[in-house]
Amino acid sequence: MGFKETGVLTLEEMMRAGLMPSEERLRKGPVALLECPEQIPCNICVSACPFKSISMDKIYDLPRLDENKCVGCGVCVAKCPGLAIFVVDVSKGDKAYITLPYEFLPRPSKGAKVKLLDREGKIVGEGVIVKAWEYEKTWVVTVEVEKNLWFDVRAIRIEGR
Amino acid sequence: MGDYRIIEHPIIDFKRGRKVSFTYNGKRVEAYEGESILAGLYAAGFRVFATSPQGDRLRGAFCMIGRCSSCLSRVNGIPNTRICIEPVRDGLIVETQKGLPDIPKDSREIVDVVEEIKDVDVLIIGAGPAGSKAAEILGGYGLRVLVATDHFKAGGQLVKQTHKFFGDTTYYGGVRGFKIAEKLVSNLSRNPNVEISTRTFVYGCFKEGFFGAEKIGDPSLHLLIRAKYVIVASGASEKSLLFENNDLPGIMGAGGAQTLMNEYGVKPGEDALVIGSGNVGLIVAYQLLQAGVRVHGIAEVLREIGGWFVHAAKIRRHGVPIFTGHTIVRAEGGDRVEKAVISQVGKDLKPLPGTEKEFNVDLVLLAVGLQPNYSLLSQMGALMKYLPEAGGLIPLRTRYMETSIRNVFVAGDLSGIEEATTAFIEGEIAAYTILEREGFAKAVEERDRILNYLWNEYRQSPVVQRSKEAKLKVTVSEEEMKRLRG
Numbered sequence: 001m002g003f004k005e006t007g008v009l010t011l012e013e014m015m016r017a018g019l020m021p022s023e024e025r026l027r028k029g030p031v032a033l034l035e036c037p038e039q040i041p042c043n044i045c046v047s048a049c050p051f052k053s054i055s056m057d058k059i060y061d062l063p064r065l066d067e068n069k070c071v072g073c074g075v076c077v078a079k080c081p082g083l084a085i086f087v088v089d090v091s092k093g094d095k096a097y098i099t100l101p102y103e104f105l106p107r108p109s110k111g112a113k114v115k116l117l118d119r120e121g122k123i124v125g126e127g128v129i130v131k132a133w134e135y136e137k138t139w140v141v142t143v144e145v146e147k148n149l150w151f152d153v154r155a156i157r158i159e160g161r
Numbered sequence: 162m163g164d165y166r167i168i169e170h171p172i173i174d175f176k177r178g179r180k181v182s183f184t185y186n187g188k189r190v191e192a193y194e195g196e197s198i199l200a201g202l203y204a205a206g207f208r209v210f211a212t213s214p215q216g217d218r219l220r221g222a223f224c225m226i227g228r229c230s231s232c233l234s235r236v237n238g239i240p241n242t243r244i245c246i247e248p249v250r251d252g253l254i255v256e257t258q259k260g261l262p263d264i265p266k267d268s269r270e271i272v273d274v275v276e277e278i279k280d281v282d283v284l285i286i287g288a289g290p291a292g293s294k295a296a297e298i299l300g301g302y303g304l305r306v307l308v309a310t311d312h313f314k315a316g317g318q319l320v321k322q323t324h325k326f327f328g329d330t331t332y333y334g335g336v337r338g339f340k341i342a343e344k345l346v347s348n349l350s351r352n353p354n355v356e357i358s359t360r361t362f363v364y365g366c367f368k369e370g371f372f373g374a375e376k377i378g379d380p381s382l383h384l385l386i387r388a389k390y391v392i393v394a395s396g397a398s399e400k401s402l403l404f405e406n407n408d409l410p411g412i413m414g415a416g417g418a419q420t421l422m423n424e425y426g427v428k429p430g431e432d433a434l435v436i437g438s439g440n441v442g443l444i445v446a447y448q449l450l451q452a453g454v455r456v457h458g459i460a461e462v463l464r465e466i467g468g469w470f471v472h473a474a475k476i477r478r479h480g481v482p483i484f485t486g487h488t489i490v491r492a493e494g495g496d497r498v499e500k501a502v503i504s505q506v507g508k509d510l511k512p513l514p515g516t517e518k519e520f521n522v523d524l525v526l527l528a529v530g531l532q533p534n535y536s537l538l539s540q541m542g543a544l545m546k547y548l549p550e551a552g553g554l555i556p557l558r559t560r561y562m563e564t565s566i567r568n569v570f571v572a573g574d575l576s577g578i579e580e581a582t583t584a585f586i587e588g589e590i591a592a593y594t595i596l597e598r599e600g601f602a603k604a605v606e607e608r609d610r611i612l613n614y615l616w617n618e619y620r621q622s623p624v625v626q627r628s629k630e631a632k633l634k635v636t637v638s639e640e641e642m643k644r645l646r647g
Binding site for chain 2: 008044048
């Protein structure tokens with residue numbers, strides 16, 4: 001079963017589509033993961049990136065990340081209409097830092113404890129918000145999680161609603 | 162009865178108008194200016210609005226945009242009023258109809274209707290993405306444009322789209338749908354060459370070259386419109402699906418629920434099941450979550466998810482299951498749906514006995530496709546082709562979007578179901594073709610650039626091949642169209 005049947009992207013599928021940054025780049029610091037495996041007609045990420053690190057020739061091409069130009073700033077996370085971009089940082093100690101888009105209530109705040117959800121919405125742990133900013137009603141939230149969850153956590157639930 | 166209005170929403174700031182009050186079957190109901198009667202009633206907790214013509218089945222809200230006839234009511238004595246597109250006002254007397262209505266006798270609103278003749282360069286029917294975009298261009302070149310919409314607000318279905326649009330920034334990529342509508346409508350209202358006529362239903366075309374339209378208002382008018390060119394961009398309506406009890410209140414079109422929650426800020430239910438996993442079904446599921454509705458799942462009859470992966474991923478990571486290879490077999494409930502039953506399907510797409518799953522839901526949203534609103538073009542005698550993959554009867558056109566009737570154009574979902582970017586583009590192509598005929602030399606260049614982008618770039622995307630193939634089947638050459646016109 002592939003992502004067209006499940007709605008869930010696997011690491012293998014990411015690699016096959018050429019969307020995974022190299023291991024070497026991942027170890028260096030925050031980098032964008034463009035989880036956009038279908039050739040949809042959209043190029044918003046290309047103009048969104050302040051460092052011109054995302055490119056495509058035709059509007060329906062898969063986005064290509066120049067991993068040396070990407071600094072993991074997260075601007076693309078806020079602007080991608082498909083909410084399909086995440087920034088992961090596995091360069092710091094035994095924690096991973098995941099930056100993800102968030103469009104729900106309650107609004108996020110630094111220091112808040114959150115439930116961590118994987119691509120199927122299963123709770124895989126708890127994390128803490130270390131950074132949150134908003135652009136056009138999309139919050140860009142960075143959570144600190146256990147390092148082994150760096151490829152699993154793709155959403156958060158903030159309790160209290 | 163409570164108030165089902167959404168106060169806080171992650172994306173939309175609901176700005177409500179002045180409080181007004183009206184009576185519904187003798188009871189006083191409060192609502193806010195800017196709401197439709199039905200939205201106001203739904204917010205107050207009403208869920209049943211009419212009956213079947215025979216009077217034996219209850220009718221809830223379905224389309225919410227004046228198409229499906231399931232909310233026909235008597236308003237100030239006028240029967241068969243579609244209360245989903247009738248704005249609330251102070252002092253209205255609204256009553257439910259049981260079955261077919263009587264002919265009104267002494268209504269205080271029946272007066273001699275004033276007739277008005279209008280001469281314009283271009284009549285555009287529909288104020289959604291296709292019609293608005295065409296009007297913006299034509300008005301910009303100084304042509305006198307009349308945009309007619311039967312809704313009391315312009316913007317078409319953009320007004321209920323809360324996600325950031327895909328595509329290219331040229332066509333508002335990255336901007337939320339309702340923001341695009343605000344921008345387009347404000348551009349149009351600032352252009353002195355463009356008149357937007359709301360609550361205006363263009364019902365037909367006469368031999369003498371006039372279009373007849375009823376403009377409801379104070380006073381109501383009968384318009385006779387003469388135009389050199391016409392663009393019909395009347396959009397599409399949501400389809401229903403055949404299953405037991407498919408008419409129970411609480412079973413509505415996905416777009417109907419979007420109108421309630423995203424346009425009026427009214428929560429459509431507490432627990433939902435969505436049928437169909439095309440982009441509409443996937444997007445509405447996400448929007449339901451944002452509105453605080455629990456989404457129990459999406460049933461998709463095919464083995465694959467119909468819509469784009471990114472939309473599916475957005476709801477999957479919030480725990481919404483997608484049941485591929487499943488269809489709805491029945492709904493249960495009294496005066497509202499209380500339970501929905503889905504079942505696996507076999508290779509023939511028929512339900513397999515013994516595989517049922519039950520969901521306790523008060524909302525079942527149908528996202529199973531759209532039917533183009535072709536009736537005006539059909540009355541005018543435009544040639545059509547039946548294409549189920551594009552939504553049904555689709556008008557034949559040239560690549561310049563001209564129908565089999567000279568100087569009558571088509572754009573947007575009426576020309577075959579697609580999405581907003583192509584609706585903008587088709588509106589542009591029609592507009593530039595009109596400008597070419599009006600002698601604007603630069604128009605051809607613009608149009609050819611856009612045509613090239615549409616066919617040689619945008620529609621080359623593998624995910625839009627189905628709609629591209631369908632559009633090709635209804636696009637004929639200039640020569641062929643000449644021959645067809647006879």
